[in-house]
Every structure is written in C-alpha cells, then in structure tokens.
Amino acid sequence: MTGIEHGKRPAIRAFLIWTALLLVITVPLAAAAFSPLLAWRQPVYIVAGFAGIVAFALLLVQPLLIGGYLPGATHVRARRIHWAVGILLVLAVLAHVGGLWITSPPDVIDALLLRSPTPFSVWGVLAMWAVFVTALLGIFRKKLKIRPRSWRLAHIALALLIVLGTVIHALLIEGTMETMSKAVLCLLAIAATLKIAVDFRIWPLRQAGKPKRS
Amino acid sequence: MTSRLLSRRTILSAGAASLMIPVTAGLTVPAQAKGLAPTPTMRGGANNYRPGAPIVDRIGGGGFWMTGTVRRAGDGAPLAGQRIQIWAHTTEGHERDPESHGATLTDANGEFRLEMPQIVPAFGQPHGHLAYDSGDFETVFLRPIMKSAKDKTLAAHFVLQPA
Numbered sequence: 001m002t003g004i005e006h007g008k009r010p011a012i013r014a015f016l017i018w019t020a021l022l023l024v025i026t027v028p029l030a031a032a033a034f035s036p037l038l039a040w041r042q043p044v045y046i047v048a049g050f051a052g053i054v055a056f057a058l059l060l061v062q063p064l065l066i067g068g069y070l071p072g073a074t075h076v077r078a079r080r081i082h083w084a085v086g087i088l089l090v091l092a093v094l095a096h097v098g099g100l101w102i103t104s105p106p107d108v109i110d111a112l113l114l115r116s117p118t119p120f121s122v123w124g125v126l127a128m129w130a131v132f133v134t135a136l137l138g139i140f141r142k143k144l145k146i147r148p149r150s151w152r153l154a155h156i157a158l159a160l161l162i163v164l165g166t167v168i169h170a171l172l173i174e175g176t177m178e179t180m181s182k183a184v185l186c187l188l189a190i191a192a193t194l195k196i197a198v199d200f201r202i203w204p205l206r207q208a209g210k211p212k213r214s
Numbered sequence: 215m216t217s218r219l220l221s222r223r224t225i226l227s228a229g230a231a232s233l234m235i236p237v238t239a240g241l242t243v244p245a246q247a248k249g250l251a252p253t254p255t256m257r258g259g260a261n262n263y264r265p266g267a268p269i270v271d272r273i274g275g276g277g278f279w280m281t282g283t284v285r286r287a288g289d290g291a292p293l294a295g296q297r298i299q300i301w302a303h304t305t306e307g308h309e310r311d312p313e314s315h316g317a318t319l320t321d322a323n324g325e326f327r328l329e330m331p332q333i334v335p336a337f338g339q340p341h342g343h344l345a346y347d348s349g350d351f352e353t354v355f356l357r358p359i360m361k362s363a364k365d366k367t368l369a370a371h372f373v374l375q376p377a
Contacts, residue, residue: 037334037335039305040303040304040305040334041336042308045308100337103308104261104262104308104309104310104336104337106258106260106261106262107258107261107262107337110257110258110261115257116257116258117256117257117258117259117357118258118337118338118339120338121338172338173338174335174338174339174340174363175335175338
C-alpha cells in the first residue's frame with residue numbers, strides 16, 4: 001500500500017500525513033475546549049487538564065518522528081525534534097501534575113502516594129515516572145555509556161509503559177476530553193508505539209534482521 | 215434456530231445464576247450473625263474537608279439532593295439528630311471553597327437530606343464527600359460516586375460505631 005503512494009505522489013502523501021497528524025492532535029484539544037465542565041473550573045485546573053491532553057498528544061508524535069514515518073523530516077532533524085518534543089513532554093507532565101496539585105493538594109498527594117480512590121491515578125503516576133526516567137536516561141545516556149542496543153530496548157520499553165499508562169489513565173477519566181477523539185488518540189498512540197517496537201525489533205523475531213531505518 | 219440458540223443461552227445463564235446464589239449467600243450470612251458492621255472511611259473521603267461546616271437549610275442555590283441514613287453498628291438502630299457534613303465540586307464552587315460546605319441533622323428515622331448545587335465531575339469522577347465527626351461515634355468520611363454525571367441525587371449511608 002505504501003509502496004504505490006511512495007513512488008507516485010510524494011507531495012500529496014506528505015500533505016495528507018501532516019494534515020492527518022495535525023487533525024488528530026488539534027481535534028481532541030478543540031473538543032475539550034468545548035467541554036461544559038470548563039465553566040465550573042478555575043483557570044489553573046483548566047490549564048492542568050489541557051497540559052495533560054497536550055502531553056498525551058505528544059506521545060503520538062514521538063514514535064512517528066523517530067520511526068521516520070513523517071515525510072520531510074530527515075533522520076537527523078527528526079531526532080532533534082524528538083529531543084525537543086521530549087523536553088516539552090516533561091514540561092507538560094509537570095504542568096499537569098503541578099496544576100492539579102494547586103487545584104486540590106490532597107487529591108494529588110493521594111495519587112502520588114498510590115492511595116487514591118480513583119483507579120486511573122495509579123496509571124497516570126506510573127506514566128509520569130516512566131517519562132521522568134526516560135528523560136533522565138536520555139540526559140545521561142552518554143555519561144552512563146549505554147550501548148545502542150540496550151538503549152533502544154530500554155527506551156522503547158519505557159515508551160510502551162508511558163503510552164499504556166497514559167491510555168488507561170485517559171480512558172478511565174470522566175473529564176474534559178470528548179469520548180471519540182480521546183479513543184482515536186488512544187488507538188493511534190498505541191499503534192504508533194507498537195509499530196516502532198516491531199520495526200526496531202526490540203524482541204527477537206524468527207529471522208534476526210537489521211532494524212529498519214528511514 | 216434463533217429460538218433454540220436463545221433457549222440454550224437462557225439455560226446457560228440460568229445455570230450461571232444458580233452457581234452465584236450459594237456464593238452470595240455465603241458472604242451475607244456471617245455478616246448478619248455478627249450484626250451490622252460499621253461503615254469504614256473511604257479512600258480520599260476526607261479530602262478538602264473543613265471542620266465545623268455550619269448547619270444550613272440548603273448549600274448555595276440547590277437543585278441537587280444529597281440523601282442518606284445514619285444507623286448504629288450492631289443492632290442497626292436509626293440514629294436521630296446526628297450531624298452530617300457535606301461538600302463537593304459543584305456548579306457553584308470547588309470542594310475547597312467554604313460555600314461548598316454545609317451540614318444537616320438526621321431526623322427521627324435516622325435519615326438526612328440536604329439540597330445543594332449540582333455536583334459536576336472533578337478529578338475524574340462525579341463524586342461527593344460526607345463526614346460524621348461529632349465525637350459520640352467513631353469518625354467516618356465517605357466519598358460516594360454518582361453513576362452518571364447527570365444524576366440529580368446521590369445517597370450515602372453511615373453505620374456508626376460508638377466511640
């Protein structure tokens with residue numbers, strides 16, 4: 001399927017892919033902006049919620065960038081953007097948790113101490129720690145002299161944990177996100193991350209092959 | 215064909231239901247033998263609690279009803295005149311806002327009913343908070359969840375253990 005589109009009309013293909021990505025990210029944000037719940041929330045609570053949605057959307061961008069699935073981004077450039085998006089992701093998670101803390105400290109303390117009554121909290125906290133660990137590993141990758149193969153394994157394993165944790169977290173929450181756009185974002189984030197895991201062969205397959213690079 | 219399939223399904227579900235009966239019976243019988251057990255405090259029940267919420271006719275503009283009962287552990291006798299504090303994230307304010315808090319007393323049947331603004335989902339669930347902390351009985355904090363955010367009422371029941 002991709003072969004045909006690849007050869008014949010790369011410009012149209014590129015346009016369609018980028019438009020689709022833009023829609024998948026902006027539609028959930030726009031839909032959440034119309035949530036009736038916003039009327040009864042303070043600004044800091046609203047910002048915290050949207051920071052969470054932004055972080056969630058960035059999880060879809062990350063595998064697409066590094067997997068070379070986004071046309072126009074060369075490998076070096078894609079890696080640089082992947083780094084920048086990673087930093088943005090950490091900041092979004094901090095804004096999400098920090099904003100919720102200001103809104104209702106006891107609820108966030110319960111969540112961080114894993115004693116919250118809401119079942120989704122533990123998944124969010126898991127994803128948060130996985131994001132922080134991933135960022136720290138990224139920063140100290142050279143100092144720790146992590147081998148490329150180990151790095152890839154650890155990074156993709158953490159990415160799977162982050163995406164899975166975030167998806168369960170988001171699905172169980174009754175919040176500002178609209179149900180359909182939330183479900184689509186969940187599916188795509190999982191699919192993109194799984195595709196990376198398969199393409200980069202993080203588990204041994206029948207035939208040992210070189211990891212696919214664009 | 216369809217009816218045969220349906221009847222088979224009915225038999226299967228009936229079979230499954232009959233398997234359930236002894237299990238539930240096993241769970242309820244010992245509880246009755248020991249008497250009514252006290253309600254434990256729920257996780258997160260005390261979050262954003264403000265001690266000494268005033269007894270009010272209504273919290274804010276109303277339109278939503280928090281209801282429930284208060285009984286004594288053991289014999290299950292209804293407890294009259296017990297002060298129950300109620301707060302929630304509503305259309306009129308956050309859980310932390312003093313105006314979102316109020317208290318009411320149980321009637322002769324141990325029942326309470328307080329009108330308050332519509333509860334809206336906050337921190338992922340549409341929920342309310344209730345507290346008994348007058349001291350005659352052990353303190354209990356409840357955090358009931360609404361089945362639907364559109365519900366106009368929410369119930370919470372206390373079984374209190376003498377302090």
